Amino acid sequence: MAPVANLLLLALAASSPSASAAPVDGLLSLPRRAVDAVRRYYGDVGGLTKPPPLPNKRAVLPEGWSYAGCVNESWGQRLLSGFSFSSQANDPLVCITNCAKRGFKLAGTEFGDECYCANEFTGTGGGSVVPDSYCKKPCAGDASEVCGDAWYLSFYTFNSTDGGVYCPTASTSAGPTSTTATTATTETTTTTTAATTTTADTTTTTAETTTTTGTTTTDATTTTTTGTTTTDATTTTTTTAATTTTEATATTTTTAAPTTTTASTPPRSNLPHYVWAHHMVGLTYSYTPSDWSGDVSTAKAYGVDGFALNMGNDYWGPAQVDAAYAAAEAQGGFKLFLSFDMTSMSCGSAADATTLVNLVKAHASSPAQALVDGKVLVSTFAGSSCTFGSGGVNGWQTQFVDALKAQGINIFFVPSIFSDPSSFSSYTWMDGELNWNSAWPMGNFDISLASTDAAYLAGLGSKAYMTAISPFFFTHFGPSTYNKNWLYRSDDWLYCTRWEEVIALRGTSTMTEILTWNDFGESSYIGPIKGDLPATSSTWVDGFDHTGLAQLTAYYAAAYKTGAYPAITKDSITLWSRPHPAAATASNDPVGRPTNAGWTSDFLYAVVLATAPATVTLTSGTTSQTFQVGAGLSKLKLASAPGGIGGSVARNGNTVVEYSSGSAFQYTENPVTYNYNYFVGSA
Numbered sequence: 016m017a018p019v020a021n022l023l024l025l026a027l028a029a030s031s032p033s034a035s036a037a038p039v040d041g042l043l044s045l046p047r048r049a050v051d052a053v054r055r056y057y058g059d060v061g062g063l064t065k066p067p068p069l070p071n072k073r074a075v076l077p078e079g080w081s082y083a084g085c086v087n088e089s090w091g092q093r094l095l096s097g098f099s100f101s102s103q104a105n106d107p108l109v110c111i112t113n114c115a116k117r118g119f120k121l122a123g124t125e126f127g128d129e130c131y132c133a134n135e136f137t138g139t140g141g142g143s144v145v146p147d148s149y150c151k152k153p154c155a156g157d158a159s160e161v162c163g164d165a166w167y168l169s170f171y172t173f174n175s176t177d178g179g180v181y182c183p184t185a186s187t188s189a190g191p192t193s194t195t196a197t198t199a200t201t202e203t204t205t206t207t208t209a210a211t212t213t214t215a216d217t218t219t220t221t222a223e224t225t226t227t228t229g230t231t232t233t234d235a236t237t238t239t240t241t242g243t244t245t246t247d248a249t250t251t252t253t254t255t256a257a258t259t260t261t262e263a264t265a266t267t268t269t270t271a272a273p274t275t276t277t278a279s280t281p282p283r284s285n286l287p288h289y290v291w292a293h294h295m296v297g298l299t300y301s302y303t304p305s306d307w308s309g310d311v312s313t314a315k316a317y318g319v320d321g322f323a324l325n326m327g328n329d330y331w332g333p334a335q336v337d338a339a340y341a342a343a344e345a346q347g348g349f350k351l352f353l354s355f356d357m358t359s360m361s362c363g364s365a366a367d368a369t370t371l372v373n374l375v376k377a378h379a380s381s382p383a384q385a386l387v388d389g390k391v392l393v394s395t396f397a398g399s400s401c402t403f404g405s406g407g408v409n410g411w412q413t414q415f416v417d418a419l420k421a422q423g424i425n426i427f428f429v430p431s432i433f434s435d436p437s438s439f440s441s442y443t444w445m446d447g448e449l450n451w452n453s454a455w456p457m458g459n460f461d462i463s464l465a466s467t468d469a470a471y472l473a474g475l476g477s478k479a480y481m482t483a484i485s486p487f488f489f490t491h492f493g494p495s496t497y498n499k500n501w502l503y504r505s506d507d508w509l510y511c512t513r514w515e516e517v518i519a520l521r522g523t524s525t526m527t528e529i530l531t532w533n534d535f536g537e538s539s540y541i542g543p544i545k546g547d548l549p550a551t552s553s554t555w556v557d558g559f560d561h562t563g564l565a566q567l568t569a570y571y572a573a574a575y576k577t578g579a580y581p582a583i584t585k586d587s588i589t590l591w592s593r594p595h596p597a598a599a600t601a602s603n604d605p606v607g608r609p610t611n612a613g614w615t616s617d618f619l620y621a622v623v624l625a626t627a628p629a630t631v632t633l634t635s636g637t638t639s640q641t642f643q644v645g646a647g648l649s650k651l652k653l654a655s656a657p658g659g660i661g662g663s664v665a666r667n668g669n670t671v672v673e674y675s676s677g678s679a680f681q682y683t684e685n686p687v688t689y690n691y692n693y694f695v696g697s698a
């Protein structure tokens with residue numbers, strides 16, 4: 016059974032009392048979310064109508080992936096230990112899609128319902144191709160396909176341009192100890208040390224300060240006024256930013272001294288730059304027009320230029336998209352574009368393409384439609400295996416892009432397909448690509464420019480590269496709902512760090528997308544908590560507001576769009592913290608510890624925007640630490656301790672800004688349920 020079918024059955028079973036009980040255990044959600052399953056949340060209240068028919072089965076493997084044989088494992092040792100899950104929906108496509116979207120290049124199905132991902136072999140044996148007859152277990156999600164057997168993997172590889180590296184014979188029975196395992200051990204040691212410090216109630220804390228000071232020089236500004244049109248022409252701006260990083264181990268209330276200084280200047284570019292935010296239409300069933308107006312005005316205040324409207328196949332989705340366009344048109348100065356969720360929409364037939372064509376057409380001439388080079392901007396989440404009945408991925412060209420062109424609509428198509436970047440230049444239908452997974456580090460390390468940006472830029476050549484930015488990622492759905500339970504490391508002031516990388520790329524990349532505005536189930540939202548949360552997600556979302564990131568969004572968005580960090584006219588402090596130690600054991604959580612729980616460290620993070628040098632004090636529980644910061648943006652952190660969080664900025668002995676979470680947030684070493692979402696406070 017294809018995964019889409021399972022979700023629809025789930026929706027049907029939950030909403031229709033007469034439906035016989037569908038097997039709901041062990042369901043795997045489609046890649047990252049399944050907006051149509053929101054129906055399940057509404058039940059009869061949602062005015063449910065008959066769900067759409069099952070989409071055509073997509074048996075083709077995702078672009079770039081191929082079967083590499085039946086591969087043995089050593090008994091008791093996992094050959095692929097990057098990520099794994101079991102699911103009654105498991106089949107090669109489900110497994111590969113889930114590995115690929117996490118950045119893995121090796122995937123294997125095992126014992127029917129298991130899926131394993133990695134980038135290298137682990138363990139001390141196995142890894143050899145054996146006769147296919149050893150892999151004989153039918154896939155749990157599709158009995159017509161084979162999914163390994165006990166300690167045998169049906170093995171798939173992504174054929175990257177560096178060829179051979181991911182070939183199974185390259186790493187044989189003398190398999191090395193994995194890098195991942197080594198790093199995880201280090202992480203555990205660090206966590207243990209932190210916990211010991213807290214338990215002993217000593218006054219020792221670890222502090223880190225990073226200060227960025229910006230000076231802006233505007234070389235020339237010419238303003239031409241013609242009738243009603245105002246054009247800013249020939250604006251060249253240079254910004255010099257000094258970044259200071261301090262690491263110090265100090266006792267309570269001491270001052271950390273700078274140890275390193277680096278300078279950075281945003282690259283110049285005369286092209287317009289856009290900051291988009293990913294909006295999950297699937298969570299807006301109950302939205303009224305004023306909800307859309309509110310989102311538009313809030314996003315405008317953040318410096319966001321428009322929403323990428325993530326659309327699935329909800330029957331009510333088009334009406335909410337209409338309402339979104341109406342709200343943006345009414346306010347002006349805000350753009351929208353469609354981002355088709357191809358994990359929800361079908362794309363196996365020509366009729367499926369017509370559905371997408373008509374949705375684009377409906378708003379193509381709206382004054383709120385986002386345009387690039389005068390063309391209608393369109394995006395996707397996934398879609399690398401879509402054919403639209405054409406027999407291949409070029410169906411995007413013939414059935415979609417060309418069909419729109421025939422109706423006089425030229426689109427600028429920037430999908431987010433999870434394919435080998437080296438294939439992008441040959442895809443005539445792509446004008447660019449959104450690099451979804453560039454928003455988070457895909458492993459137990461801090462994000463860096465070297466991660467995936469370089470490969471995407473190289474693969475795209477002259478095509479547009481849309482970067483992605485996200486503050487956090489944690490999802491915690493149990494097997495009876497979406498069955499996805501993991502985090503991506505969101506440490507090291509990820510939101511700021513990734514913004515700074517994106518700004519450093521502004522010379523070659525002119526669009527970025529914030530992931531997300533409102534994907535509450537994945538903890539990545541920067542917008543207010545509203546709309547319709549996916550079932551059970553309120554356990555990690557309620558009370559975990561992220562709107563305190565607004566001033567950072569506005570600061571960085573301005574730098575990205577103008578090429579100069581804006582002057583800071585008001586002191587502010589923004590703080591974020593998870594509610595319990597990474598290694599804590601929850602006393603009553605049926606979903607269990609999330610995968611990658613060890614990939615995060617226990618710190619209170621803070622960012623200060625200071626108009627002038629100041630003294631900053633951070634507090635986590637009974638621990639506090641004082642820092643001297645310069646004018647500009649400073650990043651600070653303090654080891655987490657039980658209790659509330661707070662911070663203040665003082666100058667000449669006077670407190671100028673102060674924040675205290677009070678009882679709104681309490682860090683605890685004894686959580687009842689797992690929550691790796693962050694609470695954000697600001698003043």
Ligand SMILES: *[C@@H]1O[C@H](CO)[C@@H](O)[C@H](O)[C@H]1NC(C)=O
Pocket residue numbers: 087088089090140141142143144145188
């Ligand atoms: C895997 O297969 C290879 C080739 O047949 C064999 O030499 C090796 O011993 C096998 N390893 C395990 C752990 O079964």
Ligand SMILES: *[C@@H]1O[C@H](CO)[C@@H](O)[C@H](O)[C@H]1NC(C)=O
Pocket residue numbers: 081174178179182
């Ligand atoms: C990888 O793809 C290239 C180009 O399509 C092809 O020439 C090569 O044989 C492939 N390698 C493997 C191991 O499949």
